[in-house]
Structures are given as C-alpha cells and as structure tokens.
Amino acid sequence: MKKLFLYPAALYAEKEATEIVTILGSCVSVCLCDNVLNTGGINHFMLPLWNGQGLASPRYGNIAIEKLLEKMLYLGSDIKNIKAKVFGGAEVLETETINFNIGKRNIELAFNTLVELKIPVISSSVGGKFGRKILFFSDTGEVRLKYVGKTNLNSNT
DSSP states (O other): OEEEEOOTTEEEEESSOEEEEEEESSOEEEEEEETTTTEEEEEEBSBSOOOSSSOOOTTBHHHHHHHHHHHHHHTTOOGGGEEEEEEEOOOOSHHIIIIIOHHHHHHHHHHHHHHHTTOOEEEEEEOSSSEEEEEEETTTOOEEEEEETOSSOEEEO
C-alpha cells in the first residue's frame, strides 16, 4: 500500500489505496470516504476562512473542504455516498483560548461546511488540549488516532 505524510495546507485523494499520516494541533483534518468506490481523501487546514485576498489555498478550511470534495467527485464519487470524519482543533497553546480560538473556529467551520454540503459526519475527535496523530486508510475510510503528549491512549474510528 502506498504511504504518504500529509503536511499542513495540503490535501490528498486518489483512487490508489493509500495510508496517510498527519499530525494536528489546532489544525483540522476532514476525511471523506466513499465506501461504494472504496476511495477516500483527506485535508489538513490551518485557518478557518480565506478572506478573499491572496491565494485561495487549502490552508483555509472553506477552500480545503471544497477542493477535497471536488477531487472526490472528479474521481467518480457520488456525493450521496460520501461520509466524513473530522479530527483536530485542539487548544495546544495557552494563548489560544484567550486570543484567537483557532482550533474552535476550525472545528465549527468544518462541521458547518459539511452540514451545508449535506455530508454526514460519522466520526470525530476534536477539541481538547492535546494534539492528534492520525493514520487514514483511503480505501476503507478507517482512521487510527493517537493523542500527542499522552501515553497509552489509542482509539480506532
């Protein structure tokens, strides 16, 4: 199986079965799964909204989710077969809650956008004080999660 590390401000979706790893703090990843075609994709966005200035890149949640969905549809998925899983959005910095609430805003953007697109969220692990390392299997939609900074905490979703 192909293996890939997904960096911040990136997204990935291909027909080839791929094992994708990413690490999230206040960033959020949305995983889209199509269990009819056995394909999936993932993004990793840093900020909730693109303000219309500069490059409309997947570093922004509203762009990252839209582009990931476009890629899934291009690969042959029907939107009615797509399900979502959402991860990240931790408050990893002390100043996070006082000043910016970036993690919380990223989470809200992800869920609100998926509701607007009528894509059901079937699993999530968001918020809190610890980052996450996720391993996403694009062909099955399985996600394995480990909290960063905690020991012996595992879950499969």
